[in-house]
Amino acid sequence: MAEPEEAMISCRVCGAGIRDRALHFGETLRCRRCHEVVKASGRGHLLHVAWALATTGMILCVLSNVYPILEFNVAGNTQSNRIMTGVQGLAGQGYWPVALLVFFCAVAAPFLYFAAVWYVAGSVCMGQRWPFVGLVARVAERVAPWSLVPVFAIACMVSVVKLDLLGKVTWEAGIWWVGLLAACSFALTQVFDREFAAKRLGGLP
Amino acid sequence: MTDATRLELSRALVVAGAILYIPANVLPVMTMTVAGDVEPLTVMGGVQELYDSGLPAVAGIVFLASIVVPLLKLVCLSWMLLLQDTDILRLQRTAALRILHQIGTWSMIDIFLLSVLTAVGQLGILASVRAEPGGLFFAIVLLCTLFAADFYKPHLIWREATT
Numbered sequence: 001m002a003e004p005e006e007a008m009i010s011c012r013v014c015g016a017g018i019r020d021r022a023l024h025f026g027e028t029l030r031c032r033r034c035h036e037v038v039k040a041s042g043r044g045h046l047l048h049v050a051w052a053l054a055t056t057g058m059i060l061c062v063l064s065n066v067y068p069i070l071e072f073n074v075a076g077n078t079q080s081n082r083i084m085t086g087v088q089g090l091a092g093q094g095y096w097p098v099a100l101l102v103f104f105c106a107v108a109a110p111f112l113y114f115a116a117v118w119y120v121a122g123s124v125c126m127g128q129r130w131p132f133v134g135l136v137a138r139v140a141e142r143v144a145p146w147s148l149v150p151v152f153a154i155a156c157m158v159s160v161v162k163l164d165l166l167g168k169v170t171w172e173a174g175i176w177w178v179g180l181l182a183a184c185s186f187a188l189t190q191v192f193d194r195e196f197a198a199k200r201l202g203g204l205p
Numbered sequence: 206m207t208d209a210t211r212l213e214l215s216r217a218l219v220v221a222g223a224i225l226y227i228p229a230n231v232l233p234v235m236t237m238t239v240a241g242d243v244e245p246l247t248v249m250g251g252v253q254e255l256y257d258s259g260l261p262a263v264a265g266i267v268f269l270a271s272i273v274v275p276l277l278k279l280v281c282l283s284w285m286l287l288l289q290d291t292d293i294l295r296l297q298r299t300a301a302l303r304i305l306h307q308i309g310t311w312s313m314i315d316i317f318l319l320s321v322l323t324a325v326g327q328l329g330i331l332a333s334v335r336a337e338p339g340g341l342f343f344a345i346v347l348l349c350t351l352f353a354a355d356f357y358k359p360h361l362i363w364r365e366a367t368t
Contacts, residue, residue, distance in 0.1 A: 013299065014363035034299050034363060072325035074239075074332040079325050086320030089327065095336045098344045102320045105313060145306070145355070148313050154266070155317030161263050162255065162318070163325060166239045166332055 009038050040193070047200075050192040051121035053184055057114035060181040064149075065107060067174035069156060074167035082174060083107060083152075109146035110185060116140035117192050124200045133201055141194055153182040208361055212289065215357040219282045222349030226279060229346045230272070232339035235319055239332050247339060248272060248315060271315040271343075278305055278312075278350040282357065290364065298362045305354050312347050316340070 008017045011031035018031055023041035031038050068080040083106055090099035116139045123130040156175060163169045233245035246254065248271050255264035282305070285298050319340050326334025 013359045014295075015360075034296060034359070036299070036359070069321075070325065072332070079327055081321065081324040086317075086322075086324035089323035090320060090336055093323070093336050095341055098316060098319070098336065098340055101344050101348070102316060105310075106317065106320075145310060145351075148310050148317075151311060151313050152317045155314045156321055158255075158263055158267060158314065159318050159321040159325075161260055162251075162322065165258055166237070 011036055011038050040196075046191040046193070047121045047124050047197060050117055050188060051125050053188045053191065054114045054118035054121060057181065057184045057188060058111065058118060060177055060184055061107075061111045061114060064174055064177035064181045067177055068172040069174040069178060070160060070163075070172055071170045072163055072167055073170070080172065083178075105146055105148040106152045109143045110149045110181065113140060113143045113147040113185075114188070116143065117188060120194075120197050120201070121192065124197050129201060134198075137194060137198055137201065140192075144189065147185055149178065149185045150182040153178050206356075208364060211356045211358065211361065212286070215282065215353045216286055218349045218353035218356070219279060219286060222275075222346050222353065223279050223283070225342050225346045225349065226275065229339055229342035232342060233337040234315065234339040234343060235322065235337055236335045237322075237326065237333075238335075245337065248343060251315075251318075267314060267318075270311045274308055274312045275346055275350055278309055278354060281305055282350070282353050285357065285362065289361065295362055299359050302354070302357065302359050302362070309351055309354055312350070316344055316347065 007020050009020045009029075010017055011034060013036040014031060014034040016031055016033040018029065018038050020039070021029070023029060023039060025041060027041050028037045029039040030036065065083050068082050071078055071080045073079075084103075087099045087103045087107070090096070090102065116136050119130065119136045120133060120140055123133045156178060160169050160171075230248055233247050234251065236243060236245045238244070252264050252268045252272070255261075255267060281301050285302065288294065288298065319334075319336055322334040323336055326332055
């Protein structure tokens with residue numbers, strides 16, 4: 001007997017038809033032709049976790065920007081470093097496009113991503129369609145690849161190795177906040193299911 | 206944005222990235238001054254310095270992120286764009302594009318490294334780090350590859366199959 005038409009899903013990548021079926025917890029349904037995930041189960045209930053992580057992330061964003069990351073000492077002269085010190089240094093040397101890129105990827109995009117996820121997840125968790133939530137969901141999707149705190153954290157580690165060859169480097173409190181922010185950012189990208197959130201938003205008043 | 210525009214933009218960005226990849230790697234990214242000793246460093250020079258200092262693992266990470274990943278992105282994107290509208294290795298191309306999206310941003314390590322070193326290296330003759338034009342070219346190459354990969358959506362690989 002032929003399957004009913006509503007039981008088929010079209011793959012958004014290659015357009016192939018895939019027979020829909022109920023999935024077990026954590027299971028994914030992949031397109032047979034291009035292997036794209038067309039349906040996933042199990043991350044929906046994690047929107048509360050995403051909301052909590054986004055809240056934590058926004059607080060960590062502030063802390064990691066307020067506290068110095070490391071202190072560099074050469075012959076008794078010290079220089080401490082916040083995330084913004086590098087941005088200001090690059091801009092001051094006339095490399096403002098590079099400064100802007102660092103500012104966007106290490107400061108603005110992470111905060112914007114956490115704030116956007118907070119708003120979308122909050123709207124779904126509270127069961128209310130908050131104003132402009134569709135637009136904010138698109139912002140979250142667009143800025144996610146530019147939120148590069150984990151890469152920044154690795155760059156801090158490498159810079160310390162490099163600076164250690166020139167002088168004395170001391171970690172400051174800010175590095176812990178940057179590390180936690182990187183972990184929080186990574187965890188949020190794993191638990192926040194934008195498509196599930198969009199589906200739930202569609203059903204909200 | 207239409208598929209044709211996406212392809213045009215992606216092609217233009219890959220060509221621009223490939224051209225700028227040369228000055229990005231030839232010109233110094235930064236100049237380090239330590240106790241009056243001035244040392245200009247290219248991307249590869251920074252890797253070499255880490256390796257010579259007995260830190261091969263760190264040098265390996267920076268080499269992969271700063272040299273291999275941008276080059277791999279340019280080569281892979283060129284390969285995909287050349288095979289556009291053919292049915293050759295579609296599955297492999299889709300998988301390669303997914304990998305590119307995952308690893309692409311790791312090239313930013315070098316730009317962040319420049320930022321952190323510039324921040325602490327403001328101790329005048331004792332120790333200072335100045336950004337150099339290579340850093341700007343490197344940042345533009347990264348942006349070109351990131352946007353080219355972003356414009357080139359996986360459905361474009363399967364375009365013929367769906368029409």
